[in-house]
């Protein structure tokens with residue numbers, strides 16, 4: 001697909017650590033409003049790819065564009081977040097000693113330095129947005145609960161809600177189902193599908209049942225580049241994918 005109409009565009013991206021090519025001529029395009037699952041063995045370069053997109057790691061070569069025109073290799077982490085790329089790390093990082101509601105309120109995108117945050121009076125529109133987020137992340141009943149008292153899965157959902165409060169265009173989600181109960185995993189797939197109705201989403205995941213339930217195009221990474229791409233059935237039928245990953 002053309003760069004100009006893409007949400008995220010990587011072309012010929014490489015990065016080495018001490019001479020080892022963690023990302024090797026990687027090319028990948030995500031459409032606006034697309035959800036994509038990224039799978040691949042340990043060390044395939046999934047985390048490094050996310051680090052490059054979010055400005056944590058600079059590529060040695062290649063192009064990385066957001067919204068078709070914004071060269072991310074020229075931006076730092078803070079400005080990339082500001083541009084509308086949200087990243088959810090594997091481990092939830094919510095404010096444990098605050099309530100669910102306050103976690104969301106503190107995350108809302110608003111023009112606020114330290115003083116604005118301290119003296120900010122929440123508007124009706126902001127309250128409505130928090131209500132919407134609470135419903136989406138299945139925590140309406142837990143709004144007054146301290147985040148510390150949530151289950152692992154609920155903390156993951158809260159953090160996803162906190163990212164959404166920033167109004168990102170693209171959400172990068174690293175192994176959301178890890179450590180979740182089966183019921184939470186199934187609910188997380190539904191949640192991501194709802195989010196993908198109006199965001200682009202990139203999900204890295206090892207749980208193949210979870211990936212199947214997302215029902216989206218899958219990219220298999222291996223040794224820093226794309227080994228296969230297509231539906232889960234398509235890539236699962238690829239002998240090379242079975243050999244390096246699925247057959248293990």
Ligand SMILES: Nc1ncnc2c1ncn2[C@@H]1O[C@H](COP(=O)(O)OP(=O)(O)OP(=O)(O)O)[C@@H](O)[C@H]1O
Nearest residue numbers: 017018021022040041042043044045046047048049
């Ligand atoms: N900062 C770094 N310095 C040196 N080597 C690194 C660095 N970051 C990543 N690597 C190496 O690059 C390779 C790719 O790692 P990466 O973490 O991106 O893989 P991954 O696909 O995310 O794996 P996993 O599924 O285990 O999370 C690995 O061999 C890793 O050891």
